[in-house]
Amino acid sequence: MRVIYNEQMAELADLLGGMAGLAGSAMERATQSLLNADLELAEQVITEYDRIAEMIQLAEEKAFALLALQAPVAGDLRQVVSAIQIVSDVNRMGVLSLHVAKMTRRRFPQHAVPEAVNSYFAEMGRVAVKMGATAKEVLESRDPERAAKLTDDDEAMDDLHKHLFTLIMDRDWQFGVAAAVDVALLGRYYERFADHAVEIGRRVVFLVTGVLPPDPDSEKESI
Amino acid sequence: MRVIYNEQMAELADLLGGMAGLAGSAMERATQSLLNADLELAEQVITEYDRIAEMIQLAEEKAFALLALQAPVAGDLRQVVSAIQIVSDVNRMGVLSLHVAKMTRRRFPQHAVPEAVNSYFAEMGRVAVKMGATAKEVLESRDPERAAKLTDDDEAMDDLHKHLFTLIMDRDWQFGVAAAVDVALLGRYYERFADHAVEIGRRVVFLVTGVLPPDPDSEKESI
Numbered sequence: 001m002r003v004i005y006n007e008q009m010a011e012l013a014d015l016l017g018g019m020a021g022l023a024g025s026a027m028e029r030a031t032q033s034l035l036n037a038d039l040e041l042a043e044q045v046i047t048e049y050d051r052i053a054e055m056i057q058l059a060e061e062k063a064f065a066l067l068a069l070q071a072p073v074a075g076d077l078r079q080v081v082s083a084i085q086i087v088s089d090v091n092r093m094g095v096l097s098l099h100v101a102k103m104t105r106r107r108f109p110q111h112a113v114p115e116a117v118n119s120y121f122a123e124m125g126r127v128a129v130k131m132g133a134t135a136k137e138v139l140e141s142r143d144p145e146r147a148a149k150l151t152d153d154d155e156a157m158d159d160l161h162k163h164l165f166t167l168i169m170d171r172d173w174q175f176g177v178a179a180a181v182d183v184a185l186l187g188r189y190y191e192r193f194a195d196h197a198v199e200i201g202r203r204v205v206f207l208v209t210g211v212l213p214p215d216p217d218s219e220k221e222s223i
Numbered sequence: 224m225r226v227i228y229n230e231q232m233a234e235l236a237d238l239l240g241g242m243a244g245l246a247g248s249a250m251e252r253a254t255q256s257l258l259n260a261d262l263e264l265a266e267q268v269i270t271e272y273d274r275i276a277e278m279i280q281l282a283e284e285k286a287f288a289l290l291a292l293q294a295p296v297a298g299d300l301r302q303v304v305s306a307i308q309i310v311s312d313v314n315r316m317g318v319l320s321l322h323v324a325k326m327t328r329r330r331f332p333q334h335a336v337p338e339a340v341n342s343y344f345a346e347m348g349r350v351a352v353k354m355g356a357t358a359k360e361v362l363e364s365r366d367p368e369r370a371a372k373l374t375d376d377d378e379a380m381d382d383l384h385k386h387l388f389t390l391i392m393d394r395d396w397q398f399g400v401a402a403a404v405d406v407a408l409l410g411r412y413y414e415r416f417a418d419h420a421v422e423i424g425r426r427v428v429f430l431v432t433g434v435l436p437p438d439p440d441s442e443k444e445s446i
Contacts, residue, residue, distance in 0.1 A: 053438075064304060071294045081287060084307055169401045177403045178392045184404040185411065215276075 005070045012062045012083050016090060017139040019055045020200065023093035024132020026052070027193060030100035031125030034186070035118055037104065037111045045101035052094035059087045075207075082203045086139070089196040089203075093132065096193045103186060112182050114175040120164045124190040127157050131197035138201055144208045147201035154216065157194040161187050228293045235285045235306050239313060240362040242278045243423065246316035247355020249275070250416060253323035254348025257409070258341055260327065260334045268324035275317035282310045298430075305426045309362070312419040312426075316355065319416045326409055335405050337398040343387045347413040350380050354420035361424055367431045370424035377439065380417040384410050 026045050033042035063084050066072065072080055103112045113121055131153045138147045164187045167173060168180040198216060206212040249268050256265035286307050289295065295303055326335045336344055354376050361370045387410045390396060391403040421439060429435040 064300070067290065067304065068296055068300055073291055077287070077291055081290065081307060084304060085311060088308060088311055165404075168404060173400055177396055177400050180400045181388075181391060181403055181407040184407055188408065188411065 005066070005072060005076060008062065008066050008070065009076070009079055012059060012066065012080075013139055013142075015055060015059050015062065016083060016086055017136045019052060019059065019087075019090045020093070020132055020135040020139055020197075022048075022052050022055070023090055023097060023193075024129050024136065026094060026097035027100065027125065027132060027190075028129045030097045030104070031121060031128070033101055033104040034112055034121060035125075037108055039105060039108045042101040042104035042108070045097060046105070049094055049098045052091070056087055056091045056094075060084070063087070078207055082207050086200050086203050089199045090135075092196045093135075093193050096189045096196075099189050100186060103182060107182070113186065114179050114183075116175070117164065117167060117183055120160055120167075121186065121190075124157060124160050124164075124187070127153055127160065128190055128193045128197075131157075131194055135197045135200045138204050142204055142208055144205045147204045148213075150198045150201035151213075151216065154194045154198045157191055161191045228289070228295060228299060231285065231289050231293065232299070232302055232306075235282060235289065235303075236362055236365075238278060238282050238285065239306060239309055240359045242275060242282065242310075242313045243316065243355055243358040243362060243420075245271075245275050245278070246313055246320060246416075247352050247359065249317060249320035250323065250348065250355060250413075251352045253320045253327070254344060254351070256324055256327040257335055257344060258348075260331055262328060262331045265324040265327035265331070268320060269328070272317055272321045275314070279310055279314045279317075283307070286310070301430055305430050309423050309426050312422045313358075316358075316416050316419045319412045319419075322412050323409060326405060330405070336409065337402050337406075339398070340387065340390065340406055343383055343390075344409065344413075347380060347383050347387075347410070350376055350383065351413055351416045351420075354380075354417055358420045358423045361427050365427055365431055367428045370427045371436075373421045373424035374436075374439065377417045377421045380414055384414045 026048065029041050030045045032038060033045065063080050066080050067077075070076075106112070131150060134146065134150055134153065137143075138150070164183065168183050173180060195216070202213045202215070249271065252264050253268045255261060256268065286303050289303050290300075293299075329335070354373060357369065357373055357376065360366075361373070387406065391406050396403060418439070425436045425438070
């Protein structure tokens with residue numbers, strides 16, 4: 001029983017890690033599509049979301065089967081319950097990269113964001129991709145110290161997000177209302193992507209230490 | 224065993240329903256605070272979120288205890304797993320009402336939204352509150368037909384959201400960039416609140432029928 005449980009739990013953890021990796025790579029390409037107004041790349045991200053959606057369903061089924069057939073207890077049970085919660089965070093990361101790609105498509109052949117803020121999105125994209133990769137590693141290694149690092153990256157993301165907001169809210173913003181609104185929403189997508197990666201880290205810390213770190217999102221100012 | 228399971232599951236379902244009701248009432252007051260630039264009411268919503276957060280933790284603990292002590296199978300297991308997923312949706316509904324209240328506080332003593340779009344927010348608030356109440360009922364009654372109605376309300380929300388966007392993206396928008404950005408983000412909070420209510424409905428439909436309806440959010444255009 002125990003051997004089967006360990007095998008199936010390892011499979012589930014790999015699947016979650018694989019999905020986090022896919023979400024990170026989707027955000028990487030979505031960001032490229034945004035910066036270069038690359039419709040083809042955006043369409044690719046949109047099409048490939050279906051693969052993440054399939055993996056989500058598979059992961060939910062695997063977690064359910066583990067509970068039903070292995071009836072895990074204590075720490076093992078906590079792992080499966082955490083996996084169920086993590087699935088939904090990974091799914092949102094995928095959906096948020098989809099939203100970025102759809103913004104590229106919606107504004108094509110125009111660029112969705114003015115060139116003046118490209119560097120912000122390039123950097124937010126870089127941080128998001130890094131966080132996707134870290135989430136993947138954390139899911140595979142269950143290293144709580146590495147998981148806590150996601151919070152540092154999230155702070156970097158929040159700083160970028162705040163800077164971006166001071167730019168669009170400034171009287172000197174010269175690209176008009178529509179561009180400001182697109183930038184604001186896109187900024188929110190990246191920031192939420194980071195939040196979900198942090199949430200995955202929190203769940204892993206909880207798994208290993210038994211203590212759930214506070215939810216940074218409920219404390220944040222809501223820009 | 225079975226009697227205890229039924230009792231504990233009924234308690235958990237009541238707790239989830241109670242939280243959905245609280246989230247709806249938080250959104251109601253957050254909307255009032257927004258429309259009237261009522262700082263006191265906004266602060267009340269912000270303070271009372273702590274109560275939702277406590278209930279979230281309690282619900283997670285109850286679900287875990289149910290799995291650990293009752294080792295439910297088949298349909299019973301599905302109920303507990305769904306409850307775990309629903310907890311996270313209800314939590315987001317609470318956080319989103321918190322975001323609306325924080326926007327009121329951030330812009331006080333100014334109104335966060337121009338009077339010209341007040342009617343949109345009043346209506347989006349009304350739909351959100353209705354959806355919170357329906358989610359509560361659905362959690363308590365497990366009526367799949369009632370759950371499916373959440374999708375109709377979500378469509379009403381999406382229509383309002385789209386209209387609001389045509390207004391702020393229009394060349395005739397006369398309230399400046401900052402107001403447009405606030406309106407765009409607020410619109411997104413209401414729309415996400417509705418999505419989470421729909422998600423609760425989907426989970427209940429799944430519980431009762433065994434079939435999970437498609438996720439409307441991944442299909443939507445990302446405004």
